[in-house]
Amino acid sequence: MSGALQKTLEFLAAVCLYVFLFYSIFAVYYTSPLVRGTSLVPLNVSHLATHLIFMVTDGMRADKLFGSQLKYTPFIRNILLNKGAWGLSHTRVPTESRPGHIAMLGGFYEDVASITKGWQANAVEFDSILNRSQRAWAWGTHEVVQAFGLNTVNLVMAKSSPSELSDLVKHSISDIDRWTVDQFLAELYNKETGFLATSPISTDQSSTLRKGHVAFLHLDAADLVGHAFKPNSNQYVELLRHLDGLVEEVVREVKKASEGLNVTVAFILTADHGMTDWGSHGAGSIHETVTPLLVWGEGLSGPKLLPDTEIGQPVPTDKYGLPPHIEGRVRRDIQQADLCPLMASLIGVPIPVNSVGRVPLALLNVSDSVKVKLVRANCLQLLSQLRLKREEKLRSHFKFFFKEFPLLNEQDTRRRLKEAEKLESSRAYPQSIVEYERLTELILAALNYYHTYDRQFLGVCIGITFALWSLAILSTLRGSILSETPECSRPLHIFRFVATGIVCFCGLLVLSLASLCPPSHTLCQLVPLVLALYLLWSPSLRRLLSTKHDSEFPRVTSRPSQDGTIHCSSFAIGLLRSVSSLCVLELLIWGFHYRPLLSAACLVVALWPLLDPSFGHGLTRVRCLWSFACLLLAVFPLLPVIGSFFQPFLAGFSGLVISAIGVLCSHWLSSSSACILPKYRPIHPSATDFRFGCIYGILAALASCAVLLVRSSIELPSVISLSIQLFSWSTLALPLVLFLRVPPRLGFRIFGSFSACVIPFILLSTGYEVIFLCVFLLVGLLWIRLEASSMKMNELWFINTRPHAAGHNEQPDDTKDALNFRNFRQSLFFIFLLVLSFFGTGNIASVNSFDPRSTYCFITLLKPAVMAVFLMLKLNPV
Incomplete structure (x- = not known):
């Protein structure tokens, strides 16, 4: 092989290795949490509401809606004080629209790297509330609503707002919310195929347990105003007033249109993420990860009042910039993924199979017997994911080395389920709820354990790859200026063959499980083995190990001063x-x-x-x-x-x-x-x-x-x-x-x-x-x-x-020793x-x-x- 060709191949190999090391960050730390192949678990309860209106104010900050500016939203304040339950929904990083909406409607937290796919690459690869409902409508920006309107067999009607309404420099920037509400109102009064129209349940819908009508209103003005004018601006206050008027209009028109009809409606108002003071989001600051939550209507609990002894006392604000209660109405916090099982419970459909949310029982106005059934279905739905995830990990690892989640094995799971079911059958509902929730908490911990099961091992493989690659560079730089390659001694020759055999055996073990592991995991394990083989047979490393040499650092660092003396050693x-x-x-x-x-x-x-x-x-x-x-x-x-x-x-x-x-x-x-x-x-x-x-x-x-x-x-x-x-x-x-x-x-x-x-x-x-x-x-x-x-x-x-002149630009003190x-x-x-x-x-x-x-x-x-x-x-x- 010619020297030029060898250098070219080495250069390409080095580039590929650096690309792999960059890719390994995503392969190790950012993997999809989806579990494929799980089955639906019916709730075995009747619907609490026939219709659900889900309003998402994109980018709305909780402290702006529920803080001192609550005076600018009188209708929302009236709902908070007299009709509904208020609180906070806690999101996760990245605080972007795609992960936020997937958490609310799909019930799981998408990995950080998936944000690079963009909305267009998401053809509803996951289950969602809109998929489970009998009919669903979605209005809002194209990037959001179209993601939940694909591959749904015309069960979801999605309509995108005109792009010109997203202009960041328009003074009437809240027009995009006006458009969304107008579209909803037009569908509300459509008596044939509209939101309140009666839709007969087909055989296919009955077999898939589809129920309820869901209207998803994506209100993007808060995000646009926050980006353009920032959350502390006067324009943001005007936005709050406009939002309050739109929510009032929606509730009023729904009440007017549903008079005389056998329908019950539930309302949820929340946000997908918050925003910083300078109008950005994506990271994990408090203002970005905390969003407002207001629920009211059929099947939802009303305000929770403080004891009389605590009313009238000073109300301090917490780290979120909000008080624990507003005028005696207690705040209730949930995780963002909990909204998915909450909406499933309201319309009586199975919880989406990919959901990792927990039913927020405190927000539901139902009896304990119904709560037990809801939390049991939630537990079984999560348990279905856990069993598949555990089986997947067990298949892709040698049984001798596999370590099960120590706090919850299969025998312990069955025992806990039997205890909870026994309490349920004896009508000890509160105790049964506690047992189911304890088991649910352990299941979620086990899911996270198996999801990150290979992370530490793969991290070690990447670390070994870095170390071996550094050694390869060192041997190349240093070994190239040393003496000629010495003859390999007998002990070194034996060691090289034994080490080569061990490396090849490890490679065969990795390849034997390659069909059951993700390709990225197999690659992370094979690359350090390939580098080890390269170093074992590398002449440069042999020269480096066989030649004695002194460090160049003292020689370089001891430059004398102008008078010929050295001031320090x-x-x-x-x-x-x-x-x-x-x-x-x-x-x-x-x-x-x-x-x-x-x-x-x-x-x-x-x-x-x-x-x-x-x-x-x-x-x-x-x-x-x-x-x-x-x-x-x-x-x-x-x-x-x-x-x-x-x-x-x-x-x-x-x-x-x-x-x-x-x-x-x-x-x-x-x-x-x-x-x-x-x-x-x-x-x-x-x-x-x-x-x-x-x-x-x-x-x-x-x-x-x-x-x-x-x-x-x-x-x-x-x-x-x-x-x-x-x-x-x-x-x-x-x-x-x-x-x-x-x-x-x-x-x-x-x-x-x-x-x-x-x-x-x-x-x-x-x-x-x-x-x-x-x-x-x-x-x-x-x-x-x-x-x-x-x-x-x-x-x-x-x-x-010019490239051909590179060799002529060396300085006089340049040496061949790198x-x-x-x-x-x-x-x-x-x-x-x-x-x-x-x-x-x-x-x-x-x-x-x-x-x-x-x-x-x-x-x-x-x-x-x-x-x-x-x-x-x-x-x-x-």
Whole structure:
């Protein structure tokens, strides 16, 4: 095999391995909790309500609806005080629309990774309340309602709202809720096929236990107003008033239309997720994971009153910003998935087979005998999932190594069921309910145990893969400069064959269960075995293990001063650098949890020239400027997260400053004296290069003006708005076209790359991100200069960047040994700058920190898929 082909194959193998390591995160930690093949468990109770109206105010915060602003919703307040039960519904991460609605209507919490599938990829792969009902209607945004209207054999009528109603800059943004309610009212008075029309039960529906009519009203205005104007704005208060009027209208019209009909109606008002103060959601803060819940109507309990002795006492608020009771009405909390069995209990249909929710008996106005039947059906439905999940794990593991859930085995399950059924048959209903609920709690714990059963083992496999791959890289880097490959000694030869046999035997064990395991699990187990085989027969590793050599770190770290003396021992200097490196790494790790610690990491890096004389040796002024730039960079982690910080003037003004700086840098590059490198032809200044710099500067200035105009509170004419959008979209391609004309020299390439990225970045900015990008670029440029301290300024910035010239750009102090402190320092600084690029202004890689207002120059419609592309685009410059 030729050397070039071997290098190509090694490169492709390394790329595939890194892709696998990235994919392994999802394969190990984010797996679907669905259990296939479970059967329906009938409730064996009659329906509590014939019709159910389920209203979801997308993105509504509980403290806004039930807090001090309850005075703006008189009708909802009247329901809370006199007719219904109020409380909180606790969601899980990610706090997005898809997982929230699946939890409410399907009863299970979708894994975090599934949010990347999008609504379009979900063709109702799971059971839901809408599937169980006799007839169902859904109105709202396309991304939500269409997901529950597919593959339902015309049992679910789903209608999507017009996309223009989701425009984030419209002043009548609550029109989308008005449209949803109007659609419901039109169907309400349709006497032939409408919501209150009598639907005969067919043989197929009777066999599948379908009952009841369900109306799902997805009210998206709260989410739109929260994104556009934030939850603490006056527009949000107007939204609450509008929502109160719509709920009152729905209840009034339903009562009017159902007069004289043999129908009973139950109402549920809740939200799929909350929202932060800066108008985002997706993470796990309290305001995002707590949603309001208000239930009233047939089969639902009324207000729970406080004892008279506690009325009139001061009411403190808890961590959710809400009191435990409102005017003597006690709050009742449930999990979001509990809404699914609650709705199934109301209309008398089997709980959806994938549900992991528990029937909230406190919200139901039924006798204890009915409660026992409901909680028993809930327990059996969960038990059906557990038995299938346990059997699935048992089949995919060797029985000798399989460890059953210690708190609940099959014998214990049967015993507990018999005890609960015995109490039920003797009419000891409260005691029976307690037994069923205890068993349900253990079943849920067992489901979680088996769902995460392989997580620890697979995590160990991935850890071994990282270790073996690091050893392979070490042997390649270090072994390539050592002596020739020695002959393999007899003991080493025997060890290699024995180890190879063990690895192959383990591989056969893994392959024997491959057909019963997910492919990702098999791959996670096979990859470390393949790497182990590679290392066992690797000549580089044999050279590394057979050759004695000294560490390069003391030699590199003992650079003498100008007077020829060494002020401290190489060991002390090496120890100091090692401690500093560990401090930087630890600060970066803890910076994920405590963002100000990133500033401490910047301080350590700022002091690096004092710790490492070889860093920028002879460039005293540049070293001082490096320390100053790192101190400036340390300021940004102390500032508010960019998602909660909205200062469009700062973004626009920073863009104007950048445009001026860009023109000056372009002038310096184009007007520099000719730089004659030893191995290349002279590079002469060109007026064309300066013209390109001016074009970049003009585009940056126009982008800044566009930001100032769009972010202003003044309503722009449609012509100006359209012009800004056309300009913004064109800037995505125009800088890239101009970048193709940039000369292949390092300075011009850096300037062209920065200019091509910074223009869209300015258009997507809402605060100090542009200033951060400038400081970040300054630190990067100083890093390049200090690492190339042996080169002159003109030589450095006019290096030929063509691939064929890479071998001619080596510095005099470059060595063939890749394991020295200089390369370690470069790796450390690269990780440092990489982490700062993501978290210096907040977690800009998170949906939670992404402000939809940053896309107003491009699009004003709430399109999550398009905005996700802009999120990735915003990550590109840094």
